[in-house]
Amino acid sequence: MKTFFKLPKLTTQRLVTLAMLVAIAFVISQFDIRIIPNQLQFTFTFLVNAVIGAIAGPIWGFFSLAVLDLSTIFLSPDAANFLPAWTLMEATTGLLYGLLFYGKELSWTSKKNWIYVSLAISIIMLFSTFIMTPLLLQIYFNYGFVAQYIAGRWLKIFELPIRIIATMAILPQLQRIPELRKLMGLTK
DSSP states (O other), X not given: OOOSSOOOOOOHHHHHHHHHHHHHHHHXXXXXXXXXXXXXXXXXXXXXXXXXXXXXXXXXXXXXXXHHHHHHHHTSTTGGGOOHHHHHHHHHHHHHHHHHHTTOOOOTTOHHHHHHHHXXXXXXXXXXXXXXXXHHHHHHHOOOHHHHHHHTGGGGGGHHHHHHHHHHHHHHHHTTSHHHHHHTTOOO
């Protein structure tokens, strides 16, 4: 039976690796660059999310990013602002990272890989940054969808090349480590 996506086995090694990556992502998420306060900020958590997706696959990526979001919200002073839809959006982002990066070998020198990563990152950003985040802000906090873009959300488009270059700089290097290659579903 052919499945839509690969489901890696949850071994002890994969579980411990994911737990460490979730902890690293939690620490990195605490440091952000605020471009427009309470509206536009930049953080490098996306890199750890991409590595989680590459190691975990879609299902475990879904659960890993859900755990990351829950730990981030419940260990912060904003725990009273817990929004279940936000956790679901983050988990779905983990599913996308897993679908797009698990079992996919990348090379810095391959033009096809650059195009692939550009499309993958664009899809993930379109879903999470440009559609779901403004939609959830409108639903929960009554921030107008269009008003968010007028206020500066459109500036996130400049984050796209940074994410593509950073992902292409990190993932192919990590894929050279034999133990991580196995966890990422790559042969040889």
